[in-house]
Amino acid sequence: MNAHLLPTGSPYFTAAETQIPERHTLSVLVDNEPGILARVVGLFTARGYNIDSLTVSETEHEKGLSRITVVTVATPKVLLQIKLQLERLVPVHKVHDLTAEGKALERELALVKVAGTGEHRVETLRLADAFRAQVVDATTESFVFEITGKPSKIDSFIALMVPLGLLEVVRTGLAAISRGPEGM
Template identity: 65%
Template sequence: MHIKQQHSERHVLAVTVDNEAGILAKIAGLFTARGYNIDSLTVADINESHNVSRITIVTNGPPEVIDQIEAQLERLVPVHKVVDLTTAGPHVEREIALVKVRGTGDARVEALRIADVFRASVVDTTTESFVFELTGSTSKIDNFIALMRELGLVEVGRSGVVGMMRGPEGA
C-alpha cells in the first residue's frame, strides 16, 4: 500500500475579527482539531473603538488543509476577513525580539559588533550583560540568536510574526 505524503508549506494568515470572548480559543481549536501547530500567533486591536482585532497566524500544512482552515475560519460569526498572505501576493513580514546576552571583555565587544551588523539596538545594559532589541524577518532573528548563543545567550523574548500585503490595498 502506497501512502501519499502531503507537502507541508509555511503560511501566514491575517484574520480580522470582532473582539469577542472566546474567539481566539475557537480559532486555535480549528488548528488543533486537524493536528496542526500554530508556529506564531499575534493579536492586536486595529480600530479606534477597540472592537476589531487582527490576528496573524503562522502555520505549516499542506495547501488543502490550509484551504480548509481558511474556509472554516471565514464561517465563524465574529470573523470579518481571512487572507493567506503567503498566496495572496507580495507581503511584508516582521518580528521583534528582545535578546539578553551575558558578556564581558572580548565577548562583550563581539556581541556589540554583531548587534551593529544586525542593526540591533541596546535597550538595557549592565557591566555584565546587554538586552538587544531586534526587528526583522524570522530568519534574521534566528541567525542573530544563533550567533549570540555562542557568546552567552541568557534569554529570548519574541513577539511572533506580523504581516501585511504590499501596495495600497488592505488585507
C-alpha cells in the same frame, strides 16, 4: 493493490497525500470580543494543526475589530481546509492567506539577553551593530538587545549570540501586512 487506495493515515482510504507542507501566514479580521481567540486556536488544536506564530491586536478601535496573524505549516489541501473553517467561524469577517496572495511584509521583534564580559563584550556589541540591534539595557555583565526584522534575521542573530553567552530570548511573533494599496 492499487496505489491510490493505500491507507494515508486517515480512517478513509483516499489518494495518498503527495503535497509538500508549506509555511503560510494567515491574516484573520475578527470582532474584538471575548472568546474569539480561543475559538480560532481551538479550530487548529482540535484538528491537530500546529501554530508556529500567533499575534493578536485590536486594529480598528471604532469598529471593534482585531487582527489575528497566524503562521502555520500545512499542505495546500489542509491549508484550504483551515481557511474555509476559519471563514465559517462567527465573528470572523475576512481571512487572507498573505503567502498565497503575494509578497507580504513580515516583521518580528525580539528581546535578546546576552552575557557580556571581556572580549566577548566587544564582539557582542560589534555583531549587534551589524544586525542593527539596539541596546535597551546594559550592565557590567550583560546586555539586552532589541532587534526587529524578518524571522530569519532574528534567527541568525540569536545563532551568533549562542557562543557569546546567550541567556534568554523573548519573541513577539510575526506581524504581517500585504503590499500595495488594498486593505483587508
